[in-house]
Amino acid sequence: MNNRSALLIVSFVAALLVTSFAGAEQQLIQNEHEAKWSDAPAMLPPGAKIDVVQGDPGGALYTARLKFPANYEIPAHSHPTDEHVTVLSGTLYMGMGDKLDPEGGTALTVGGFALMPAKMNHYAYTKKATTILLHGMGPVEFIYVNPADDPRNAGQALTSPCALDQRAAWDRYL
Numbered sequence: 327m328n329n330r331s332a333l334l335i336v337s338f339v340a341a342l343l344v345t346s347f348a349g350a351e352q353q354l355i356q357n358e359h360e361a362k363w364s365d366a367p368a369m370l371p372p373g374a375k376i377d378v379v380q381g382d383p384g385g386a387l388y389t390a391r392l393k394f395p396a397n398y399e400i401p402a403h404s405h406p407t408d409e410h411v412t413v414l415s416g417t418l419y420m421g422m423g424d425k426l427d428p429e430g431g432t433a434l435t436v437g438g439f440a441l442m443p444a445k446m447n448h449y450a451y452t453k454k455a456t457t458i459l460l461h462g463m464g465p466v467e468f469i470y471v472n473p474a475d476d477p478r479n480a481g482q483a484l485t486s487p488c489a490l491d492q493r494a495a496w497d498r499y500l
Contacts, residue, residue, distance in 0.1 A: 333355055337394035355378055358457070359416065361391055369468040369477050379459075383466040390460045394418070399451045401426050403468045408461065409442040415455030422448050424471045447471055 356379065366374035373395050381388035391414070402424050411418065411434070419431030420440050426449040434440055442448050470476040 330385050363393065366392060369466075369476075370397070371400060371477050381464075383464045385464045388461060388464050388466070391457060392460055393457045394452045394455065396452060396454045399426055399428075400449060400454075400468075402447050402449045402471040403475075404445050404447050404471075405442065405469065406465065406467055407444050407463050409440075410462050411430065411440040411442070412459040412461075414459055416452060418450055418452060418456050418458055420448060420450045422446065425449070426451065435488040441462045 335441070335459040348399040361377035361379075363375040363377050365372075366376040370392075375393040379389040379391060383390060394416075396425070413434045413436055415436060418434045418438070418440075419428075420434060420442070421427055423430070424447050428451060431451060468476070473479055
């Protein structure tokens, strides 16, 4: 490798690092009452509300608030990336496994935190209205253990997990 090639490679890597760690272009200071709530994407069962606070759940670092009503259930599923959950109000019950177990979840109360590793099957449910802060690296995707549990498959033949253009699914929230 000649010096010019080495310099080009070092410059390219440096540019990537600067871009990766550049940080936010503007500050964001926001209380929950300032949230812009809308219906959550179809990958979640109906009834949830979402506020994308920052970033892009479709393919970049993101932070989002999610509101779940009482007695809300998210059947067993996994994600391609780690999921970080902090409870802001109410109680979120989470458990690991291939099937939702309403007796097996661990109660996360206000301030509780959970890290669900990528590709690990887990489930969640509420008994009362609950708000969480979800953050991580997109793309956010739900891969349901049982395709019949995937709300995007309602009324469709269940031969494979739902294939959805994730970019399009998140564009309306940005």
